[in-house]
Amino acid sequence: MAGSKEIRTKIKSVQNTRKITKAMEMVAASKMRKAQDRMRASRPYLERMFYIASHVAKANTEYRHPFLVRRETVKRVGAVIISTDKGLCGGLNTNLLRMVLQQHKAWKAQGLEVDYVAIGNKGLGFLSRLGANVVSSVVHLGDVPHIDRLVGPLKPLLDAYIEGNIDEIHVFSTGFVNTMKQLARQDLLLPVPPEFRTPTGEVRKTEAQHGSWDYIYEPDAKPLLDGVMRRYIEAVIFQVLAENMASEQSARMVAMKAASDNANKIINELQLMYNKTRQAAITQELTEIVGGAAAV
């Protein structure tokens, strides 16, 4: 049986680990609340924005914005991977990157070239290990999503789309369902998809009809539609990032809670073992004394 000294050291070390995981759990819990509020607050904006974009897609507009035109043949695709910067958040990134890997293989099997934009450290690391073609990346985004830090890295992809070098842009991210559940998801960013998928997987469609109607534009169609489409992209990316951050903090809180619980269990087991060892040592000493006394 292990010496009581070793067991004591082991208990101490597990206690220290528990302190860290407990602290991380509490930090994640407080950040999670804020991240979730932020994410919920901006959901309506994206939904309305999407409706407008899809109305524009259905209208018989005098100026067809390239973002709205579906292309017949797809030769090259773009993908935006939104992952977390830090680890210790359960299977969040693993699930996401598994999905990316599957899609990557499927694309390669179809003979498509893929350009990646990595947002977040974990995705960037994964893509460079994969040997994928990463055109731009942004890492260390902090706890609050800022759209101005995302516009630059996305530009190469959007420009390539407008020039016709890329025919589709997909977004891979983690959607927030609730604190216990986050789902990896893949969405079409461009061309603008015909329906809106909420993070919980519901599908919403607009009521507007296809047809021969058009808007009245004030002042002009082109700058207006350009502005609307730019905002649409920004809103999507912003929301996806906000969802990802809320998911990250939730997953981290849950993972750290599990770690703290496990540490508690180990400490209990070790404590029991320590007590037994101590008792055994005392008993042995007593038998030795009694035995010694009997021998005299």
Added chain:
Amino acid sequence: MSSLRVRVDVVSAEELIFSGEAEFVALPGICGELGIMPRHTPLLTQIKPGAVRLKLPGKEQEEVIFVQGGFLEVQPNYVTVLADTAIRAKDLDEKAALEAKKKAEEAMVNRSSKEDIARAEAELAVAVVQMDILHKYKNRAETR
């Protein structure tokens, strides 16, 4: 009056400011003030800083929302305002607006680069509009 109503949503990136039915909506369009009645033909425009006024059914007083610009989409049955920042007139703070105006004016005086001036001008415009709405809104509330 008429029982025709139009669904109005005013959303900013931060929150859903207003969602409900109205009989009439007035907005500061980039080409001039727009008044939208129900069953308006589809329209898409940019809006500039100013007040969005909503005539709600069964209410005398108009609901006033301050927007800092954004986009407006009109469909026959609904109106969507995508505002950059929207604030209900009730929540507008006069002190803060005054301070913002002063700061913007100071920045105009101590101008250094073209970009600074442009930014200061934009800030000043916003502050002035905010004050304007506040005054209108306050006066109306007092006379009532």
